[in-house]
Amino acid sequence: MDPQLEKQFVTQLEANQNIVHKICRLYTHDQESHNDLFQEITIQLFKAYPKFRGDSKFSTWMYRVGLNTSITLYRKSKRSIRTQDYDSVMFKIASTEYDNTVEEQLKLMYSAIRQLSDIDKALVFLYLEDKPYSEISETLGISEVNARVKMNRVKGKLKDLLNV
Amino acid sequence: MDELEFLKEDWKRQEADLPKVSIDSLYRMIHKRSSSIMKWILYISIIEFLFWTVLNAFTINTKSLNSLKELHLYEFEIVATIIHYCLLIYFIYIFYKNYKEVQTTENTSVLMKRILKVRKTVNYYVIYNLVMAFVIGMIVFIASAMYSPKIQKLYIVGEDGSTTLPLSFIISFLAMFLFMIGIFWLFYKLLYGILLRRLHRNYKELNKLELRN
Numbered sequence: 001m002d003p004q005l006e007k008q009f010v011t012q013l014e015a016n017q018n019i020v021h022k023i024c025r026l027y028t029h030d031q032e033s034h035n036d037l038f039q040e041i042t043i044q045l046f047k048a049y050p051k052f053r054g055d056s057k058f059s060t061w062m063y064r065v066g067l068n069t070s071i072t073l074y075r076k077s078k079r080s081i082r083t084q085d086y087d088s089v090m091f092k093i094a095s096t097e098y099d100n101t102v103e104e105q106l107k108l109m110y111s112a113i114r115q116l117s118d119i120d121k122a123l124v125f126l127y128l129e130d131k132p133y134s135e136i137s138e139t140l141g142i143s144e145v146n147a148r149v150k151m152n153r154v155k156g157k158l159k160d161l162l163n164v
Numbered sequence: 165m166d167e168l169e170f171l172k173e174d175w176k177r178q179e180a181d182l183p184k185v186s187i188d189s190l191y192r193m194i195h196k197r198s199s200s201i202m203k204w205i206l207y208i209s210i211i212e213f214l215f216w217t218v219l220n221a222f223t224i225n226t227k228s229l230n231s232l233k234e235l236h237l238y239e240f241e242i243v244a245t246i247i248h249y250c251l252l253i254y255f256i257y258i259f260y261k262n263y264k265e266v267q268t269t270e271n272t273s274v275l276m277k278r279i280l281k282v283r284k285t286v287n288y289y290v291i292y293n294l295v296m297a298f299v300i301g302m303i304v305f306i307a308s309a310m311y312s313p314k315i316q317k318l319y320i321v322g323e324d325g326s327t328t329l330p331l332s333f334i335i336s337f338l339a340m341f342l343f344m345i346g347i348f349w350l351f352y353k354l355l356y357g358i359l360l361r362r363l364h365r366n367y368k369e370l371n372k373l374e375l376r377n
Contacts, residue, residue: 010190021182038185039193044268046194065268068275071366073200073268085212109171113229118362119369122272126169141273142370146223155168162167 001050009049012058013042017071019062020045022129026113026121027070041069063126064139071118112161120154172284202266202279204359209286216293217252220245235307244300251292259285276367283360290352296346301341 001009013020020041024034045065052061113124119140126136137147185193197203232238263283268275308315309329319327 006194013190014185014187014275017185018179018182026165039196040198040200042190042193043196043198045201047198048268051267061269064271068268068270068272071272072276072279073365075199075201075204076362092308105167106171106174109167117369118366125169128172130172139271140370141271141275146345150350156301158168 001046005050009046013045016059016062019059020066023066023070023125026125027074027118029114033076037070037074040074041066044069044073060135063129067122067139069123071122077141108162109158112158115161116154116157120150120157123147123151123154124158170314201359201363202282205261205279205283208355208359209282212286212290213252213256213259216289220248235304235311237304240303248296252289252305255285255289255292259289273367273370274369276363279363280360280367283356287356290348295349298341298345 020038021034023041024037028037029035045062048061048065052058084113112123116124122140123136126139131139133144133147136151137144140147142150229238229241232241235293259282262278262285266275266282268277270278318329318333320330321327
């Protein structure tokens with residue numbers, strides 16, 4: 001790739017790397033696989049970059065490649081055992097304003113999301129990122145109605161997981 | 165669901181805690197090799213194409229050609245080989261075409277469909293080889309039974325003067341043959357079972373709803 005384009009890509013990626021980190025948090029269970037997936041997504045983004053025409057936002061395009069890599073292309077290593085350490089580092093409850101019950105509830109929510117299937121995780125992720133159903137349906141390649149139906153089911157699943 | 169809305173708020177707040185990868189590290193990363201499932205599928209597929217092609221090429225040598233002449237199968241072998249190589253080129257062309265169509269920028273459903281399509285081409289190639297191995301094996305067996313002097317010795321002469329091959333010989337030949345093909349098939353299932361299990365599962369899950377409507 002031409003160095004100018006490469007520089008442009010890395011600059012854009014650096015500015016938007018939060019998206020990739022957030023995806024990695026949902027799809028991996030320890031620091032090592034987080035880094036692994038981050039690298040794989042970066043490689044896939046770089047490979048796809050020459051075809052990125054800018055008709056969508058760079059970040060929207062990143063969502064798509066990032067989720068595709070996590071759901072479809074990434075080979076989870078057998079060794080990846082979920083560690084308490086990683087959970088507390090990666091899912092640090094953001095605000096200190098919360099009281100203990102709220103914090104506890106948030107922790108439970110995050111761990112419930114972790115237990116969802118790859119597809120459900122993608123739905124929750126896009127939902128948390130405040131994406132409209134039209135974009136969720138386009139990213140995953142399902143109809144908007146089905147995206148809604150599926151999201152409602154995920155909400156039900158999460159409720160169940162939280163109540164156990 | 166209120167909880168999820170609540171989580172959304174927290175999700176936004178935690179951006180500040182995310183790790184930061186430096187520009188230098190990103191530069192290094194983009195030049196590393198991918199270890200994606202697509203890479204594995206590609207490598208294994210190439211190995212498969214090579215394996216079956218080399219196997220085919222090796223079985224054709226002067227000695228085997230002479231014994232084929234003895235079995236009256238020489239012309240058959242020439243025609244079969246030409247057809248085989250034409251099909252091989254066709255399989256490789258389809259494989260390459262499907263592979264090129266795999267783009268991470270497609271939507272997830274299409275991407276998964278395309279990856280499975282790439283695999284299917286090679287699946288068909290392997291199935292074709294196994295079927296051909298069986299068919300050709302049968303033809304060679306029948307021709308040997310008819311023309312090979314070694315096998316002629318094994319014939320039993322019946323009371324009415326008819327000659328037959330001992331049943332035990334036919335059964336053990338068939339059993340050995342099917343066993344070999346079975347081993348190949350099993351190995352194959354195992355290899356791709358492990359590699360594509362997750363992809364299949366996700367594909368089914370994503371498209372379950374679509375089929376219902």
